[in-house]
Every structure is written in C-alpha cells, then in structure tokens.
Amino acid sequence: xxxxxxxxxxxxxxxxxLAGDAGAATELITRHERRVYAxxxxxxxxxxxxxxxxxxxxxxxxxxxDGFRGEAAFSTWLYRVAMNVCYDHLRRAQxxxxxxxxxxxxxxxxxxxxxxxxxxxxxxxxxxLAQVPEDFRIAIVLADxxxxxxxxxxxxxxxxxxxxxxxxxxxxxxxxRALGIEPAQEPEGRSEASKETRR
Amino acid sequence: MNHPGPLLTDYVDGTLDPTTRAxxxxxxxxxxxxxxxxxxxxxxxxxxxxxxxxxxxxxLGDAAIAEAARMAAERNPEVTPIAGRxxxxxxxxxxxxxxxxxxxxxxxxAVAPKLGQGSNESAAxxxxxxxxxxxxxxxxxxxxxxxxxxxxxxxxSDSLTxxxxxxxxxxxxxxxxxxxxxGGAGPTRGPSLPTAQASADPALLPKATACLNQAFGNPSGTxxxxxxxxxxxxxxxxxxxxxxxxxxxxxxxxxLNVASVHGCQLLSQTTARL
Numbered sequence: 324x325x326x327x328x329x330x331x332x333x334x335x336x337x338x339x340x341l342a343g344d345a346g347a348a349t350e351l352i353t354r355h356e357r358r359v360y361a362x363x364x365x366x367x368x369x370x371x372x373x374x375x376x377x378x379x380x381x382x383x384x385x386x387x388x389d390g391f392r393g394e395a396a397f398s399t400w401l402y403r404v405a406m407n408v409c410y411d412h413l414r415r416a417q418x419x420x421x422x423x424x425x426x427x428x429x430x431x432x433x434x435x436x437x438x439x440x441x442x443x444x445x446x447x448x449x450x451x452l453a454q455v456p457e458d459f460r461i462a463i464v465l466a467d468x469x470x471x472x473x474x475x476x477x478x479x480x481x482x483x484x485x486x487x488x489x490x491x492x493x494x495x496x497x498x499x500r501a502l503g504i505e506p507a508q509e510p511e512g513r514s515e516a517s518k519e520t521r522r
Numbered sequence: 523m524n525h526p527g528p529l530l531t532d533y534v535d536g537t538l539d540p541t542t543r544a545x546x547x548x549x550x551x552x553x554x555x556x557x558x559x560x561x562x563x564x565x566x567x568x569x570x571x572x573x574x575x576x577x578x579x580x581x582l583g584d585a586a587i588a589e590a591a592r593m594a595a596e597r598n599p600e601v602t603p604i605a606g607r608x609x610x611x612x613x614x615x616x617x618x619x620x621x622x623x624x625x626x627x628x629x630x631x632a633v634a635p636k637l638g639q640g641s642n643e644s645a646a647x648x649x650x651x652x653x654x655x656x657x658x659x660x661x662x663x664x665x666x667x668x669x670x671x672x673x674x675x676x677x678x679s680d681s682l683t684x685x686x687x688x689x690x691x692x693x694x695x696x697x698x699x700x701x702x703x704x705g706g707a708g709p710t711r712g713p714s715l716p717t718a719q720a721s722a723d724p725a726l727l728p729k730a731t732a733c734l735n736q737a738f739g740n741p742s743g744t745x746x747x748x749x750x751x752x753x754x755x756x757x758x759x760x761x762x763x764x765x766x767x768x769x770x771x772x773x774x775x776x777x778l779n780v781a782s783v784h785g786c787q788l789l790s791q792t793t794a795r796l
Contacts, residue, residue, distance in 0.1 A: 340590065343597040348590030349725065352583040357575065364576050374579045374784065381586035385593065448569045467570035485528075492531035495566030496559065504565045506558025 333397035337388050348388070352381055355398075358469065359384075359405050365464040366409045368453035376412045380405040395478060402471075402479040406461070413457060451501035459494030466491045523549045525556055530563050580733060581783030584726070584750055584757055588672045591723075667748045669722025670730045670759070676752035677760075677780075682792045686778050689762060690794040726750065734761040737781035737788040741765075743773065750783070753790065757783035764796075772796075 331339070331350070339347035359380050364373035383404050391400055452460060465476045466487075473491070477484045523545045532538045533546050550557050677685070730748045735741070743765030750759055759781050764773035773796055780790040 340594065341597070343594050345587075345591040345594035348594065349583075349587050349723075352586050352590070356583040356586075357578050360578055360582055361575055365573065370576070370579070374582060377579075377582055378585055381583050382589055385586045385590045445573050448573050452570070452573070463566070463570050467567050468573050470571075488531060489528045492528040492563060495531065495534075495564075495570070496562045497566070498569055499562040499566035502565070502569055504562060506555075507561035508554070508558065 334391075334393050337391050337393075337397070341389055348385055351388075352385070355384075355401055356381060359401070362402070362405055362464060362469055363409055363412075365449070365452060365468050366406075366457075366461055367412055368449075372412055376408050377405075379412075380408040383408055396475075399475055399478050402465070402475075403481075406479060409461075447502060448498075451498055454501040455494055455497045459490050459497050462487060462490035463494035463498060467495070525549070525553065525559075530556065530560050531567075533560065534564050534567055579784060580729065580786055581757060584783055587723075587726070588674060588750060591672050592674055665744075665746065667722065667727060667731075667745050669724040670726035670748045670750050671722045672726075673749055673751040676755060677758075678754060679790060682778060682780070682790055686776060686792045686794045689778070690776050690796060722748070730759045730761075733759050733783065733786040734779055734781050736786040738779050738791070741777075741779075743775070743777065753780050753782075756789075758789055759783060 331347070333351065333354075336347040336351045340351070356377065360373060360377040363376040363380065364370060367373050367376055384401055387404060391397065395403075452464070455463070461480070462476065465471045465479065466473065471479075473484050473487050476482075476487045480487065482490075526533070526546050526549060529538065529542065529546055533543065538546065550560065727748060730750065731745060734745070734748070738761075741761075741763050743763040745761055746764045747762040748759060749762075750757070752758060753760070761779040761781070763777040763779065765775040765777060766773040775793060776796055777791065777793045779788075781787065782789050
C-alpha cells in the first residue's frame with residue numbers, strides 16, 4: 324500500500340464511491356487486494372484461510388468506507404480493517420500457531436552457517452513464520468514483509484511504538500529460531516557488529 | 523551499557539543515532555550473548571524480508587466489487603428503483619445486476635428458490651434470474667458478451683434447468699417480445715431498463731472468460747453473456763454460450779457453463795436446443 328496511487332488518490336476514490344460511483348470502489352479494491360491478501364496469508368499461514376479472510380477484509384472495507392474520515396492514511400485505515408478480520412479468523416478457526424520448542428519443532432534443515440541469508444527459501448520461511456507466536460508474527464509481517472514503518476504499525480495495531488519495536492525484535496529472533504538458526508558463536512572481542520550498514 | 527535488547531533491532535534497521543550505536547558497538551565487543559542475539563535478529567529480519575509477494579487468487583475482490591455495486595446502486599436512487607436491500611439469500615432477495623461505467627443498474631426480480639425453502643414461497647416466486655435479459659441479447663444472437671453482469675443471487679443445481687429453459691424460450695422469440703415471457707409476478711420490467719449487456723462490467727470479462735475456459739476448455743460457440751453470481755453458496759461465473767452450425771447460421775444450441783470463481787473449477791453445465 325506504499326505504492327503511489329495511479330490516477331485518483333485513495334481518498335478521492337472513497338469520495339466518489341460514497342457519491343454513488345461503484346467503479347471507484349472497484350479501483351480501490353483492485354489497487355489494494357494484493358497487499359490485503361499478502362498480509363492475510365502471512366498472518367494466517369495458509370492460502371485458503373487467507374483467501375477467505377482477504378475476501379472478508381475487502382468486503383468489510385467496502386462496507387465501512389463511509390466511516391473513513393481521512394484522519395489516517397487510507398492504507399493505515401485499510402490495514403486496521405484487514406487486521407481485525409485476520410484476528411477474527413484466528414479466533415474463529417482457533418488456529419493459533421504455537422511456537423514449538425526447539426526439541427520438538429519440525430524445523431526445516433538447520434542452517435549451514437549462522438546466517439539465514441544463505442539458507443532458507445521462501446517456502447521454509449513461510450512455514451517457519453507460521454510457528455512464530457501470533458503477536459510477534461503480526462509485528463514482523465507488517466514490519467519486514469509489508470515494510471511498514473514502526474509508527475504506522477503502532478497506529479494499525481493501536482499499540483505504543485515501543486511495544487511494536489519490542490515485538491518485532493522478539494519476532495525476528497523467534498523466526499530465526501523457527502528456521503533452525505542458532506546464535507552465532509564468535510571469538511570474544513571480534514567486532515562483527517561494527518560492519519553493520521544501514522539497510 | 524546493559525544488554526541492548528530491542529535496540530539490536532534498531533541497530534539492524536540502521537536507525538540508531540551515532541552515540542547509541544557506538545554504545546551498542548562497545549557492548550557487542552564484550553558480550554557474546556548479545557552478538558548471538560544480533561545474529562538471530564539479523565537472520566530473522568533477512569528471512570522475513572525475502573518472502574515474496576504471493577500470487578493473487580482468482581476472483582478475490584469479486585464479492586467486494588459486487589457489494590460495492592449494490593451499495594452504489596442504493597446511494598443512487600435515480601437509477602436504482604430498489605425497494606429493499608439485496609440479500610445474499612436469494613429466496614428473500616431481489617437480484618441485482620451491477621452497472622458499468624454509466625452506473626445504470628438493472629433490477630431483476632427474485633431468483634429461483636433455493637433448496638430447503640418453503641414450497642409455498644417458492645410457488646409465489648417468479649423464476650426470473652440469469653434468464654432475464656436474454657431477450658435483449660437475442661436480438662444480436664452472435665454478439666459476444668461485452669462485460670460481466672453481477673447478480674447478488676445464489677443458484678441451486680435444480681434451478682439451472684429452469685434457467686436454461688427460460689433462456690431457451692427467450693432466445694426463441696423476437697427480442698422485443700422476450701420480456702413478455704417473464705409473466706406478471708414481481709416488479710414489472712419497464713421499457714427504459716438497460717439491456718443485460720449494457721449493465722455489464724467490461725473490466726471483469728477477461729478474468730471471467732479465462733476462468734470459464736480453464737474449467738471447460740475453449741468453447742465452440744459464442745459467449746453471449748457472463749454473469750457473476752453464487753452457485754450453491756460459492757462465487758461462480760455463469761457463461762451462456764450460443765452454439766451454431768457455423769457459416770453465420772443462427773445458433774441451435776444454448777449452453778450454460780458454471781465455473782467457480784476460486785480455482786476455476788467446473789461446477790455445472792446445462793444445455794438446451796434452441
């Protein structure tokens with residue numbers, strides 16, 4: 324939803340729809356359905372549930388458009404709608420994935436070296452993501468998969484930014500562990516960290 | 523500094539101010555635990571960021587588009603003489619065909635009764651539905667569909683035979699008289715109502731056609747109408763084909779193919795001789 328709008332802005336399309344233009348809603352749906360589906364898929368963990376949830380989220384979006392007041396960015400508002408639907412699906416299906424302990428995890432192949440970059444393909448990552456506890460999974464889906472800023476995530480989830488950051492931190496660690504990655508063991512004194520670059 | 527904890531996530535993101543970053547660097551030089559934690563944070567972030575965008579399921583937004591059409595129609599009373607809300611349960615609903623660019627909306631009357639509904643109710647309801655508008659199409663029998671009509675209705679398997687029979691009857695008469703077939707029950711269709719074709723959404727047609735072709739293979743006839751509605755509770759494309767002997771001779775066969783919106787699975791097929 325970070326894409327710049329093609330043609331009319333989201334709020335303009337909302338106004339046009341509320342004035343009776345069905346085509347404006349069609350454009351909103353077409354513009355956003357891909358990301359709504361992506362976030363539902365990563366949060367819920369399987370394509371069938373995600374398709375149901377994304378469909379419900381888009382329906383909810385259409386039905387609630389008259390409640391969009393423009394105080395928040397449309398994408399933030401839509402993520403809130405979508406996340407509420409995802410929460411409903413998580414509750415209804417009682418498919419709340421539990422982080423498995425290392426000893427009983429059906430973990431993917433362990434890392435060859437200490438960095439995930441060389442290891443897991445997207446399929447492994449998706450499976451590992453489903454093992455990350457819900458709150459942390461949601462945080463890293465929004466932060467690292469959807470590439471949203473922490474303050475926007477805070478507005479979507481109605482949480483303090485510090486809580487979001489903490490959940491992202493724990494979520495990243497949980498995801499790495501679910502991928503079978505162990506903490507790097509390095510000789511004391513080596514300043515690996517000083518090589519960090521800004522992403 | 524104490525163990526930096528979540529600051530390591532900021533560190534990986536590259537969002538720390540230089541002073542804090544230097545403090546974290548200093549701590550990392552002396553703390554193997556935090557170096558291990560840093561490696562996990564970096565690995566987790568990298569893995570999540572590598573997840574690609576998934577393929578979008580077919581027809582994901584169709585239900586929302588249909589709902590938007592219904593809502594827009596309600597907001598626009600000049601073109602929408604709707605007395606009640608369209609509902610997802612057809613036995614109590616009116617059927618709505620969504621408009622195209624002109625925002626014209628065609629109000630259709632109640633659909634064929636659903637399984638399990640009271641028979642006395644069923645008897646009182648006209649079976650207009652997919653069959654509506656067929657007369658208008660008959661005027662240009664071999665004209666292909668120009669868009670997808672959206673109906674807020676659910677069809678049961680036992681209603682398709684009736685639908686096809688009505689379509690067949692409608693195609694058999696001259697177009698302007700076709701509406702007479704509808705009978706007197708339910709709202710009367712006025713002469714100013716747009717034809718089924720005029721109310722169709724062209725944007726949905728390529729996807730709907732591809733889905734029908736995927737389910738049934740490439741058709742031998744002309745796809746004269748496509749309707750997005752529900753079949754036995756799931757979103758479905760209804761493709762109405764007119765099949766002729768070729769050489770510009772009139773069609774001799776009418777075929778109704780029903781394919782699921784999700785996964786484009788074959789759901790039903792009914793044919794009738796014209």
